[in-house]
Amino acid sequence: MLNFLKKSEYVLGLNARNLSYLRPSNSRRALRIADNKLLAKRILSKAGLPVLETYGVISSYDDLKNFDWNNLPPTFVLKPNRGLGGEGIVIVYGRREKEPRPWVKANRKMVSIEDLRDHIRNILEGIYSLTGLPDAAFFEERVKLLKLLKPYSFRGIPDIRIIVYNSVPIIAEMRLPTEESGGKANLHLGGIGVGIDMGTGITTCSIQRDRLIEYVPGKRVPLRGIQIPDWQEVLRMAVYAQQATRIGFLGIDIAIDRDKGPVILELNVRPGLAIQIANQSPLKDRLQRIKGLKIKTISKGVKIAQDLFGGEIEEELEGISGRRVIGINEPIEILDANRNRHLTMAKIDTGAYRSTVCKNLAEKLGLNKVISRKKVKGALGAEERPIINLSFVMDKRLVSTETFIADRSEMKYDIIVGRKDLKRFLVDPAKNVFMKKPKIL
Amino acid sequence: MFFPIQYLINHGIPQETISLLLMIPIIATIIALSRQVIGIKGFGIYTPLIISFAFLSTGLKFGLMLFLAILLVGTLSRLVVKKLRLLYLPRMAIIVIIVTLTVIGAMYLGIYANRTEVITTSIFAILIMITLIEKFIAAQIEQGARGAIILTSETLILSIISFWVVNWSWLQDVVVQYPVWIIIFSLLTNLLLGRWTGLRLFEYYRFREVIKNVELPKKK
Structure with a gap:
């Protein structure tokens, strides 16, 4: 019970929404824009955003x-x-x-x-x-329904609601019109709210009338795992719309038109809170983490959102497969001769069988005791390479293995991780694409 | 008794009037509290307050019957008038006319059945009930049937609670004896309520699944 109360502090209620987020960040001007559809459209299209x-x-x-x-x-x-x-x-x-x-x-x-x-x-x-x-x-203009979303919607047009606060998309959901809602995408009329993983734009949980559902009502069409097209673009548009309107806390409704792609439908200064149920994730916590951050560019805002709030799909995958999802560039910690950890970036290379580590690095860490040698055939001809024992920690898992050493001083990464050491991981090429190399050693 | 109040009474203002007036801060506070802390919405302060005062004059049982009858007739006539496709105000006026006629009809029925409430009820109570129909019908148009039913029943619950509070003879004495304390207490409560950012009681229920899924940070 005490735990329940403590956990409930992470959830955003109407009182806190109105007092802590709407009041301070939304001026009268903001309300005027968002409650006046034509004015909002004018401001958005002046900023170069696509509107109907x-x-x-x-x-x-x-x-x-x-x-x-x-x-x-x-x-x-x-x-x-x-x-x-x-x-x-x-x-x-x-x-x-x-x-x-x-x-x-x-x-x-x-x-x-x-x-x-x-x-x-x-x-x-x-x-x-x-x-x-x-x-x-x-x-x-009437939005033309995307073929992908046709099986999920009754008559009307689904839209994507994204709440943006301080230039960071905080939470996202797709709203589907149903028979009960009369073809309208409004949740309080009986529309479906589908939570979206911020990182990948793939749908997670769904709700209708605040209750969790798995399928489109009356059909055996699962609502989980739909990939929203142009996800990055949708997020960027949402952040840009918030900046253009200068409304601090804003719900942005975006539809995806068959021909035009993402278009902004409407702005909402009092976005509903059921979005937390659809995502099974509390909002207050997310808002507090973003408060006071200085976000300079749109890309930065989108990236922060994807890094901080994404990962639901990944966690699910990891749960099912028992493997960790890693990106193409992954931070790893190499254990030296004294079992101390040294952080560096690794290139994940599923084309290579055995991992290779830079000779200089191996020497520096006292790991250059060659245990055997093996011939490798590459594009540049055959070569014999020394093999050493190496242990590293990648995504919280310890891998003990034997790796080649080679001169990699001219290369961007000190270590390449090959198939042999990736058996307990899944590689997602879309992950960590922008991750910068941390300062090492 | 508090002197300024005594002064009013000495000059012929009925004590009942004063105690009713001093009930308003209490009712308003209760309504604010139910919205911010419990999550019962209702139609603001005015509607439940005025209905509870109407109940005072009609009695709870008869008042409720009257209210529900008016609501039913109002809703039914809205559904009929809707088909005529009229502008908003004339349409609403027609509904009010039908409701008024129904009330007059009910009076004949009351006399025929020898029910004394019909004859003794103050005209203001009936007027309040009839004019409030506009608010309830507007809610039906704006929120749809489901939303309107929820809002209306919440308003009714608040009205009944307010009626009990106003009708409480102990409290009626207390407000006249200690009016200053009642005002200070109401003001302070509302100042606190106005800064209250916690979850509402109903929200604990609404978000229970989300709350269960929260992962608390591990203590280091």
């Missing part, structure tokens, strides 16, 4: 009277500018050729110009707006 095209804006009865309905494409989305929770949105998928040329909705119902006028009048009256104040309506 606006076909037309109607902000008064005059606009409505003079609106040219013939300019609308056969498929579009009609939205209230200050709408909340996906209310008041009309989506049409095509237009009939026969007069009076109505549009067609997802449920095959017809929508005439007169219907749209009615709906727009309601929007102008402010029925769907946050505060009930008069609102504007606008027509927007």
Whole structure:
């Protein structure tokens, strides 16, 4: 029980979200931007970020009277500018050729110009707006569903919600529209929230109505293990959007269009907290680790997020396979003659059988006692190389082996680790790509 | 008795009025507390407060019946009026008209059945119930059926608790005897509540799986 209370301190609740994160970092200006979809779009597209095209804006009865309905494409989305929770949105998928040329909705119902006028009048009256104040309506390009995500979504478009704080993506989830949510991707209406591993962009746990689920409701389609395309790009866009809007704590909704790739759908200054359940990971802890960091570039923010908050998939893999997941460049500790540890970077080379260590390094560590010799055939011809005993610790595992020594003073890495010593590891070429060589010896 | 209060009473202001007024800080604090610490949302302070005061005049049982009847008629008429596709305010006005007519109808029914509550109920209680229908219908439009049901029942629970507190005769005496302490206590509690960043009681339940999965850092 005491443990439970202590652990609960890592979870972000509504009180703490509002008081500690929304208030200090989000000004009135921020609220104005995020609650006004058209303004947000203008700011984002000015910053060069991809947003959905606006076909037309109607902000008064005059606009409505003079609106040219013939300019609308056969498929579009009609939205209230200050709408909340996906209310008041009309989506049409095509237009009939026969007069009076109505549009067609997802449920095959017809929508005439007169219907749209009615709906727009309601929007102008402010029925769907946050505060009930008069609102504007606008027509927007419809996102085209990615084939990859088709089996997972009911009618609507899934989007990716990323919470960015202090230029670092903190947590991410994919929101899937369901039959229960009426084709909307909002969790409180019954949409599915799918946690995403920050490091790889692969989905992990899923929830519907705050409860963990494994499959798409009513289907045997597992929600785990979906690779979000363009993951790096999505993260970069989210960080850039936060910087461009200068909103300290921001939820960014990104959809992936079949043709255009990632586009920013919407900004949210009060992102919901169920995202913690979808990721089975507490937010407060993550936020505290990021607070006060000085992030200079977008890449840095993305990298920190991937390094700090990624790894769920890896842990799972390690759990199943009993092996450690390592990258192409991996820090390792070599044990010298006195069993002291010396840190260096190793190149993981699955093309080589036996590991090779630099002659100079081996001498320095007192490990140059040759136990045998072996001939190796390489591109440069056959060569006989000495073999020594060597022990090293890689990703917390001790490996005792026999390695070649060779002159590697001209090479970037002092040691190459070959297949013979990799049997207890899995190599992921996407991991640690940017890892810098630590200062050694 | 605290002198300024005595002064008001001596000049003809009923003690009941004063004790009701002094109940407002307590009710407001209870409502703030239930939101921030327990996690019961409801419709802000005004709605539960005014409903509990309405209950005072109607009695809890009759008040609840009246409230639920009005809510039911309001919701049903919304579903019917929805089909007419009208603008927001005229649509809401029609709902209020239907609800008003229902209440008048209920009066005939009450007289016929010889129920005295119908005759003695103050008009303000009925007015409050009828006008609040707008808030509940607006919630149905904004939050959908599920959200509206949750919000409405939370509001109702808060109203009933507030009613019990306001109706508590011991407390009615205490607030008149020690009004200064009541005010200071309410203000301090709210200052503390306003800085409270802990999890709400319901959130412990909501996030239980996440909490279970937290790995505490190992002590070195």
